[in-house]
Amino acid sequence: MSEKHPLLANFRDQIQRCSRCGFCQAHCPVFGASLRPALNARGKMLLLKEVLEGKLELGPELAESIFQCTTCASCALNCPSGVDVPTIIKTARKEMVDLGTCHPAFVAMDQVLEQHPNIYAEDEPEDFDRPRNQKAEVVYFMGCVGQYREEEATEAALEVLDYLEVDYTLIDEVCCSGVLEDVGFEIKPALAAKNLELILATGAKTLVTGCPYCFRTFNNKELYAPLKEAGVEILHLSQFLAGQDLGVHTNQVVTYHDPCDLGRHTDIYDEPRQTIKALAPNFVELPHHHADALCCGAGGGVRGAFAKNSLDMARRRLAEVDQVGAEVVLTECNSCVHNLANAKLRAQKFRVLTTAQFIAELI
Amino acid sequence: MQIQGYEFPEELYYDPEHFWVRVEGDELVLGMDDFAQKLAGEIVYVQLPDDGKKLKKGKKLAKVESGKWLGKILSPVDGVLITVNEALETDPGLINRDPYGEGWMYRIAANDVSQVEDLLHGVDAIQGWIEAEIAKHAEQA
Numbered sequence: 001m002s003e004k005h006p007l008l009a010n011f012r013d014q015i016q017r018c019s020r021c022g023f024c025q026a027h028c029p030v031f032g033a034s035l036r037p038a039l040n041a042r043g044k045m046l047l048l049k050e051v052l053e054g055k056l057e058l059g060p061e062l063a064e065s066i067f068q069c070t071t072c073a074s075c076a077l078n079c080p081s082g083v084d085v086p087t088i089i090k091t092a093r094k095e096m097v098d099l100g101t102c103h104p105a106f107v108a109m110d111q112v113l114e115q116h117p118n119i120y121a122e123d124e125p126e127d128f129d130r131p132r133n134q135k136a137e138v139v140y141f142m143g144c145v146g147q148y149r150e151e152e153a154t155e156a157a158l159e160v161l162d163y164l165e166v167d168y169t170l171i172d173e174v175c176c177s178g179v180l181e182d183v184g185f186e187i188k189p190a191l192a193a194k195n196l197e198l199i200l201a202t203g204a205k206t207l208v209t210g211c212p213y214c215f216r217t218f219n220n221k222e223l224y225a226p227l228k229e230a231g232v233e234i235l236h237l238s239q240f241l242a243g244q245d246l247g248v249h250t251n252q253v254v255t256y257h258d259p260c261d262l263g264r265h266t267d268i269y270d271e272p273r274q275t276i277k278a279l280a281p282n283f284v285e286l287p288h289h290h291a292d293a294l295c296c297g298a299g300g301g302v303r304g305a306f307a308k309n310s311l312d313m314a315r316r317r318l319a320e321v322d323q324v325g326a327e328v329v330l331t332e333c334n335s336c337v338h339n340l341a342n343a344k345l346r347a348q349k350f351r352v353l354t355t356a357q358f359i360a361e362l363i
Numbered sequence: 364m365q366i367q368g369y370e371f372p373e374e375l376y377y378d379p380e381h382f383w384v385r386v387e388g389d390e391l392v393l394g395m396d397d398f399a400q401k402l403a404g405e406i407v408y409v410q411l412p413d414d415g416k417k418l419k420k421g422k423k424l425a426k427v428e429s430g431k432w433l434g435k436i437l438s439p440v441d442g443v444l445i446t447v448n449e450a451l452e453t454d455p456g457l458i459n460r461d462p463y464g465e466g467w468m469y470r471i472a473a474n475d476v477s478q479v480e481d482l483l484h485g486v487d488a489i490q491g492w493i494e495a496e497i498a499k500h501a502e503q504a
Contacts, residue, residue, distance in 0.1 A: 149433060307407035311408070
């Protein structure tokens with residue numbers, strides 16, 4: 001008898017291994033904001049078990065549950081049964097795309113990237129008044145959020161590179177399209193090819209990006225393997241800046257929000273802190289930090305499709321900034337800074353910045 | 364007045380970027396018009412700058428986002444931001460539900476209120492503009 005959901009069936013053992021302990025509820029940002037069990041890993045595994053047993057259809061009525069996950073991986077990290085929830089969620093999403101029951105917001109995202117070079121279908125990127133497609137030692141890749149939603153953060157990153165006299169170039173970049181694989185679709189080969197062509201044409205031996213998601217995509221996705229094959233070192237901006245002597249200091253009380261895509265997903269915790277502590281000795285950790293950091297709520301497409309819950313998740317994170325009394329919360333992800341800055345209430349007097357923005361203020 | 368299903372109060376001034384302005388003495392109240400809020404979809408974020416922000420005509424006052432769109436609100440006049448609609452901080456959807464009433468966005472002290480005369484005003488001007496906008500967006504759809 002053929003399997004109705006062949007991709008999901010590969011994870012039958014893990015789905016059945018979920019013991020319903022609910023440990024994941026203590027860490028899940030979506031559950032924390034909504035208190036809805038169906039939106040938490042335990043609830044999702046229950047639903048998928050029913051699907052695999054043929055008692056429930058993997059239909060559009062499950063989209064709100066299956067597609068409302070930031071893929072922050074807090075659940076997997078804390079699961080005593082070893083259930084790899086993010087991978088299972090992404091597989092279920094892929095099944096739903098194949099069935100035509102995908103959440104419409106993500107169908108739209110895939111369609112946008114079929115026709116446009118960025119996820120926002122914007123036609124006019126910010127210029128940043130810097131040369132593009134030049135021969136250089138370093139390519140700086142901005143990412144869609146950096147180009148179209150957090151231009152000030154990108155401008156600051158470029159100012160810091162200028163200050164350090166880095167030989168870099170921008171390129172006429174297009175979306176890395178890695179996010180599509182989180183939501184059931186696939187990276188666009190044409191977009192990947194365009195980025196590869198532009199990056200390799202510069203002769204650069206280092207690719208630096210301010211976007212942790214682009215960083216993961218370039219490092220991990222097969223379509224971008226030619227980068228490493230050409231000897232290009234791929235770095236996140238926080239890695240590039242770590243150890244640089246910036247020559248500036250401040251007494252401001254500063255804290256740091258670990259982005260999921262940089263922290264839990266790539267184990268980059270120390271480099272951002274190394275830079276920040278050198279600038280700001282009055283550094284304090286948030287109550288949940290490093291691998292235990294609370295997700296900002298933006299990832300996995302949640303900010304686009306479930307904005308209210310996304311911003312509620314961000315507000316829960318920002319409450320921790322108030323708790324530690326920081327004047328500034330820094331982060332190394334444009335999506336995080338966008339969601340956190342949007343969620344910050346006027347009554348909250350701390351500032352939300354990328355580390356590069358903070359450095360740019362001081363230099 | 365209703366224009367092809369969109370509400371456009373005729374006493375207001377309108378910027379071609381789709382925000383409305385109501386004149387109250389030397390102060391202006393500003394919000395998003397019905398065509399824009401429908402096109403944008405559910406508004407999820409409205410930037411609320413600090414009171415006292417200095418404004419220049421034609422320059423960015425704030426940003427507003429829906430799930431699929433980010434728009435820039437430009438100041439219609441030189442002046443100062445008096446206050447914002449703080450209800451939008453946690454309920455930006457007010458703009459969708461009541462764009463000309465509870466969904467107002469900013470109150471501005473104008474240096475020279477006559478600068479609003481550069482905006483669209485009056486039944487004929489508003490109607491001509493919106494009918495053209497509706498046709499343009501129908502073509503692009």
